[in-house]
Amino acid sequence: MLDDLTRGCINLHAILRNLEDLCDLDPDARGIIMNKNLSILFAAKSIPPALLVFAKGKCKMTRGTGHHDIKLFFKSPQHFNRMIDGLASPIPLKGFTKISFLTGEFSKLAERLAYFLKPTPQLLEDERYSEINTILTAYTAFYALAEIGNNDPIGKLNAARIADGTVGIRVLNGGPEISLIAKGGKLEIKKGIEPEARAFMTFDSLDTASGILNGGLDSYACIGNGSLEIKGYIPMVDNMNKLLAQVAAYLK
Amino acid sequence: METYKYTKSREYFNRALKVIPAGIYGHLGPAEGCFIPVAAFPFFSQKAQGAYFWDVDGNRFIDYMCAYGPNVLGYNDADVDAAALKQLEMGNCVTSPSPIMVELAELLVDTVAMADWVFFAKNGGDVTSLALMTARAATGRSKVILIKGGYHGVAPWTQKLGYPGITEADVINNIYVEWNNYNQLEAAVKENTGQIACLMATPYHHPVFEDNKLPDVGYWQKVRKLCTDQGIVLAIDDVRCGFRLDVAGSDNYFGFKADLICFCKALANGWNLSALCGIDALKEAVSSVMYTGSYWLSAMPFAAAIATLSKLKKLNGPQVMQATGKQLTAGLQKIAANYGFDLAISGVPSLFYMRIANDDSLLLHQEWVAECVKRGIFFTNHHNQFINLALTNEDIEFTHQVADEAFQAVKKRHPEVG
Numbered sequence A: 001m002l003d004d005l006t007r008g009c010i011n012l013h014a015i016l017r018n019l020e021d022l023c024d025l026d027p028d029a030r031g032i033i034m035n036k037n038l039s040i041l042f043a044a045k046s047i048p049p050a051l052l053v054f055a056k057g058k059c060k061m062t063r064g065t066g067h068h069d070i071k072l073f074f075k076s077p078q079h080f081n082r083m084i085d086g087l088a089s090p091i092p093l094k095g096f097t098k099i100s101f102l103t104g105e106f107s108k109l110a111e112r113l114a115y116f117l118k119p120t121p122q123l124l125e126d127e128r129y130s131e132i133n134t135i136l137t138a139y140t141a142f143y144a145l146a147e148i149g150n151n152d153p154i155g156k157l158n159a160a161r162i163a164d165g166t167v168g169i170r171v172l173n174g175g176p177e178i179s180l181i182a183k184g185g186k187l188e189i190k191k192g193i194e195p196e197a198r199a200f201m202t203f204d205s206l207d208t209a210s211g212i213l214n215g216g217l218d219s220y221a222c223i224g225n226g227s228l229e230i231k232g233y234i235p236m237v238d239n240m241n242k243l244l245a246q247v248a249a250y251l252k
Numbered sequence B: 001m002e003t004y005k006y007t008k009s010r011e012y013f014n015r016a017l018k019v020i021p022a023g024i025y026g027h028l029g030p031a032e033g034c035f036i037p038v039a040a041f042p043f044f045s046q047k048a049q050g051a052y053f054w055d056v057d058g059n060r061f062i063d064y065m066c067a068y069g070p071n072v073l074g075y076n077d078a079d080v081d082a083a084a085l086k087q088l089e090m091g092n093c094v095t096s097p098s099p100i101m102v103e104l105a106e107l108l109v110d111t112v113a114m115a116d117w118v119f120f121a122k123n124g125g126d127v128t129s130l131a132l133m134t135a136r137a138a139t140g141r142s143k144v145i146l147i148k149g150g151y152h153g154v155a156p157w158t159q160k161l162g163y164p165g166i167t168e169a170d171v172i173n174n175i176y177v178e179w180n181n182y183n184q185l186e187a188a189v190k191e192n193t194g195q196i197a198c199l200m201a202t203p204y205h206h207p208v209f210e211d212n213k214l215p216d217v218g219y220w221q222k223v224r225k226l227c228t229d230q231g232i233v234l235a236i237d238d239v240r241c242g243f244r245l246d247v248a249g250s251d252n253y254f255g256f257k258a259d260l261i262c263f264c265k266a267l268a269n270g271w272n273l274s275a276l277c278g279i280d281a282l283k284e285a286v287s288s289v290m291y292t293g294s295y296w297l298s299a300m301p302f303a304a305a306i307a308t309l310s311k312l313k314k315l316n317g318p319q320v321m322q323a324t325g326k327q328l329t330a331g332l333q334k335i336a337a338n339y340g341f342d343l344a345i346s347g348v349p350s351l352f353y354m355r356i357a358n359d360d361s362l363l364l365h366q367e368w369v370a371e372c373v374k375r376g377i378f379f380t381n382h383h384n385q386f387i388n389l390a391l392t393n394e395d396i397e398f399t400h401q402v403a404d405e406a407f408q409a410v411k412k413r414h415p416e417v418g
């Protein structure tokens, strides 16, 4: 059973968050925001807010609030989810004069993001496309994992079983490095790996990562053939994997 | 010392992946068996004898996992296997069970201090589940108290909500308390007065990835009294420790008497058999439970179990294995210290747990275990090890020699440690 709040948190903090990396990785996306200096606050009831800042051809998303030019309000997680599904509009509370950014550049960016997150077999034949798809998929999966652990009723049980400390996640040969930090059953994702990580999960390639995260590859078989390496304090990784199994259900 | 290569193991594994889920699923496989890194471990064995097994590439290992416990006298023990084969000549899986079943039950009732009767099955999990059902049948209550981090098999009730395939209904009657925490246990009993059918625990706490913990002085005696006072069935899961602490049962070893006790691993030296022993007061309840299986009354494992138990008693098995375990671990600790490694040893020496305690990630420990395995000493890095009676002084010496080289290899990569 999918929980609306968890879905909302994933839509904001795992999927929309990718805009930051998209603008880094994709010249077309960068082109869209080239001369934009502007910030948007996403405020959906019950979902922790997120601030999206466009400046100097870069995009940065942070949790929490701050100075913003546009404020978008959503009555509920369901309302936010319907907006993401293209079925509802936000309620702008501030920045009426800048709304054209939303209907123009922002919606183009969102389309670009959807293009990279919804691959087809033909698109995946393009090496650069496939690379960007995997990097964004990996970020989406692990940021979503933390949201599930912090919000979904079953996810919370598995998150509570992850001992305090950091799991370092690596995708070798061109993939990202991500830290999952557990503290008192709460999960947080950071880019990069902290040197004092207690456990590690290493995918040998973008292909392995994408196969496991999108479904299609069995992680147990990958551990056996060495394409997925786990080491360190394994109970952390075990319980994280149980959350990963839920990720696929939420992102479907 | 040359390190091993596993070419044929990999070939078989690649074939296995095509037709068997995960290639090798479960605790003997690379994922749950924590083969870290997988390249250091063999996947398939060719043969086994005494304290050793040989993999399909011809590499020999001194085996400190003993098939996770069943190997207690030594692989292919001549007396045990002769007894089983002799029984095979007469019959094994037959419509009418062999009277050898009665002989084994009599032997167990004579051997195990608390036992008035015996119920046979195959795996450890068969009898832990039966213990719980028996307690429920006897008391008419639903709930069970379990120890956090304990293991009683893989039946849905032993697993956790959030694990694949497990529903809330499977685990709704489980109450978890911490090991050795009598006050917490007493509070849980009070909160659920008249609702708890069973308290199930291993004789001492032997979780994976963590130092094992013996019962505090007086712990079991207090628990026993609480269960008696509250009408709770005290079930001891002796599947792992059974016959490595005391042939009379591990409850006897710790000076108390269980109502039900589960045996499996060391019972028949690798022949497939498990047993639930119980007190008279629960005989009617266990009979009333609908419980049986196609192979449960096969005769060969009964013959093997009689030979195994007789030999364990004759050789003073548990005491000898504990002495061997002490000799082995004392040496390992000394060698570790020479390189600045703190090798923490816990549990009872016949099934000791060990871990390099210089970091809290087990990373150094995993490296060291891998170096040992590649040189012919099969340890695991997450689970307790097992001693068997076929180990010789030369085996222990060779183990120490390999351990030394392995510590040297790890130290070279981590000169900062110690």
Ligand SMILES: Cc1ncc(COP(=O)(O)O)c(C=O)c1O
Pocket (backbone or CB within 6 Å): B068, B122, B123, B124, B125, B126, B128, B151, B152, B153, B154, B202, B237, B238, B239, B240, B264
């Ligand atoms: C303490 C304990 N209980 C139960 C079991 C389950 O036994 P089996 O795997 O034979 O079902 C095990 C197995 O390792 C065990 O160690």
